[in-house]
Amino acid sequence: MMRLARLLFALVLAVCVLPSARMLVAQQSTDPAMLVADDVYLSGENRLTAYGNVEALYDGRRLQASEITYDQKTETLIIKGPITLHEQNNTLILADSGELDRDMRNGILRGARIVMQNQVQLAAHAMARRDGRYNKMYKAAVTSCRVCKTGRPPLWQIRARRVVHDQQEKQLYFDDAQFQIMDVPVFYMPRLRLPDPTLERATGFLIPSLHNSTQLGFGVRVPYFIRIGDHKDLTLTPFISANSLTLEARYRQAFRNGRIEFEGAISDDNFGPRSTRGYIFGHGAFELPQDFNLTFNLEAVRDDTYLLDYGYSDKDRLQSELAIERVERDEYIRGALTHFYSLRSGESNSTLPSIVGNAEYERRFHPDALGGEFRFSALAHSHYRSSSSTTDVAVPDGWADGRDVTRLTLNGDWMRNWTLPGGLRARVQTGLALDSFHIAQSGTLSRSEATETTPSAALRLRWPLLKTERGGATQVLEPTLQLAWVGGSNPNIPNDESTLIEFDEGNLFAMSRFTAPDRRERGLTGAYGISWTRIDPKGWQASFAVGQVVHEDRQLEVSGLETFTDSSGLNGKFSDVLFAGQFKNDNGLTITARSLFDDAFDTTKAEARASWQTDRTNLGATYIWLRDDPRENRFGNVSEWAFDASHRLSRHWTGSAEWRYDVAQDRSVRAGVGLKYTNECVDLALSASRRFTSSTILAPSTNISFTVGLRGFTTTTNDKSYVRTCRN
Incomplete structure (x- = not known):
């Protein structure tokens, strides 16, 4: 009966509801009207009634x-x-x-x-x-x-x-x-x-926020968003406080092949060295023809303490860069021009390399005759100091403070792997490198020109041992031994690029652990280590590695000074022993640790990180310890803890906290707490932070901020867990 009624109604609808057939023909862009109901009846000649689960579509x-x-x-x-x-x-x-x-x-x-x-x-x-x-x-x-x-x-x-x-x-x-x-x-x-x-x-206006600072005083931010077009916008934010008048700005634009974004501020205050201060940060990325990518990054500030005073950034060295890059399966090309500016007290920008240029090219080949893989690379590097001094001064490296260095490196390496009886894996590598240096304003302690040819060869043996337990867990034990030889000698040039060395499990078996070719490990070198990994099907896994490097002869400069610093862990014939480990499970717990121990089993460097992440909790703790080393501009031991945490206290409340503590100086560096309330229609955020550090140009400060956001207009409610429920 219902089906018959719907068919009858469809017929009546065609006659009564849609009598203007000419209109439907003229409007081809719209679909015909449809009406569905449980029952219909006619009242007179011009009235049609549908009732019971009625739906009309048009x-x-x-x-x-x-x-x-x-x-x-x-x-x-x-x-x-x-x-x-x-x-x-x-x-x-x-x-x-x-x-x-x-x-x-x-x-x-x-x-x-x-x-x-x-x-x-x-x-x-x-x-x-x-x-x-x-x-x-x-x-x-x-x-x-x-x-x-x-x-x-x-x-x-x-x-x-x-x-x-x-x-x-x-x-x-x-x-x-x-x-x-x-x-x-x-x-x-x-x-x-x-x-x-x-x-x-x-x-239109965005949601304002309230702030209170010991330096800026009480103030309010009122952002105003300007839609310039579908693909660009400008946000102006007046920040009016008791001790400052500030205008903040952010500009964004999207292009067919890229995007740019700039942000900055200009302030008029009475507690800085200048009455008018400001900064500008910007970045962008573009896709170019032939799979090249262009990126740029801009960082500039008019006063050294401005970023910290207003809480815009904790950076103490600014970096601006223009780079072009292409990455393919067997080829890598990159060129970059970088400008550095230091905000650290005690560092002179005139004697630091402020303009740095780099060009890199690397290509892989797979020769059929030799087998294996051949790699060719070319690197060009140059850095410039604005100082014109040629006088050798008492600085950690003992060279002239106005030197400018240009380097060209050509390198070719061939490597091949074999599987020997018993599952032993062998790897042979041999290569030849050419380094050419030009030093301007070099002073009296170094050469102004130098060229060095470096042959190298290495043999590495690995024996991966696999064990599968009854419960399904897998263990992998892999001892590794490498014997390497690098010819030539380090020329009498300043060490500008390889000043900080990181010795870890990533470069334990490298041919050279220096970060740049202005220094290389020379002579006969051995490295050995063993790694163990266990993966359990219950959701946890652990790994551990230990290793050491042995040099036939000490790595010395022309002056007789040890090439590696004392805290690098690599000076002397025997390096410090490297220990590294990691543990993680499916409950969100991750622990990572790494340390270097000398021959007296004293710690040279140590770092550890533990984190626990769940749906409601995020906890993290980091510890770092570094031995004092004047050659790395570190005149005291570094020992520091850092903690960060957030916990969803209830459906709507979330708390957060952070703390950095300098153990060596026995004082706090930074601390902060925050409390946030969120439901389906509002965000309330209250935070307070304290910076304890001070210097001749920087004073400790406390900041308090309060922000309100109306959900639905300013933000969307994607997480339904914050939505309140109605109680009967």
Whole structure:
């Protein structure tokens, strides 16, 4: 019977509801109207009524109601609720009753409510639709908070005499608007405009934030977002505080083949060396023809303490760079021009390499005749100091403080692997390198020109042993032995690039552990080590490695000074013993540690990191210890702890904390706490931090900030776990 009724109604619909066939032919862009119901009947010649699970679909709109009556003479739909109207832009309209035209573009809905993006709700006594574009709501309330039937008001809402929703421009216009918190009016605005949640970008004010600092005093930030176009925008943020006037800015633009972003600020204050200070940071990336990528990074500041005073960055050395790069399976090309600027007290930018240029090329070949792999690389490097001094001064490396160095390196290596009886893996490597140096303003202690040819050869043996336990766990034990020889000698040139050496499991079996070719390990060298790894199917795994490097002769400079620093762990014939390990499980716990021990089993360097991550908790602790070493500009032991933590205290509350403690100096470096409340309609964040460090140009400071964000307008609610539930 129901099926027969639907067929009859479809026939009647074609005759009565859609009599204007010419209109449908003229509007080929719209789909024909459809109406489905449990039952239909005719009242006279011009009135058709459908009731019981009624659905009407037309031009992308879907109307659901308990009863719909279509009057052909007036071409109107008389609808009894509950009414649900689905729009194309993820907007849902609910109402108790209403009258609409045949296209559902004009009419009035009583007891109406609009839900946009499943977040923002607009409720009103009545709503008038005009041209399918404007929804005019009278005595309306707007909120993104969950509204329950308990009668309790939402956390926040905007009440207005009238609200107009422009669906085409995606804007909300308020007349006589009141912002209320828990039904208490906070402030009044005769006119207000807000973008609806379906609009991703719109010009207007963003949520302000409050700040208090011992240096800046109490202040407020009021961001203003300017939509310049679909692919670029500008955000201006006046920051007005008791001791400073600041204008912050951020510019972003997206291109067809890349993007750029700049941010900066300019301040007028009375506690810095200059009355007007500022900074600018910027970065960008572009795709170029033939798979090349262009990147740039800009960092500049007008005063050394400005970034820390205003909390913009903790950087004490700024780096600006322009680079072009291409990475392929068998080829690597990169060129970069870099500018460095130090903010550290006691460092002179005139005697530091401020402009550095690098060009790299590497190519892999697989010769059929020899087998294995052949690698060719070419590197060009140059760095420039603005100082013109040629006098040798008392600096850690003992060279002239105005020297400029240019280096060219050509290198060719051939390597091949074999599998020997018993599963023993053998690797042979041989190569030849050519290094050429030119030093300007070199002083009297070094040559101004130097060229060195370096032949090399190495044999490495690995014996991977695999064991599978009954429970499915896998263990891998791998002893490794390497014997290497590097010819030539280090020329009498300054050590500008290989000043800081990191000895770890990554370069234990390298031909040279220096970071650049201005220094190489020479002579006969041996390295040995053993690694163990266990992977358990229960979700945890552990690894451990130990190793050491042995030199036939000490690595010495021309002056007789040890090439490696005391704290590098590599000076002398026998290096320090390297220990490294890691443990992690599927409960989120990860522990990593690495240390160097000398022949008296005293620690040279040590670092450890432990972290635990779950759905509610994130804990981390780091410890580092470095022995004092004047040649690395470290005139005292470094011993420091760092802690960071965050924990979701409840559904809506999250706490966080951080702390850095200098054990060697027995004082705190930085500490901070934060508390955040989040639900489906609001973000409240309160944080406090203290910087304890001080110098001749920097004073300790305390900062407190408070930020409010209205979800639905400023941010989306993707995590549904923060949404409140209604209780009966």
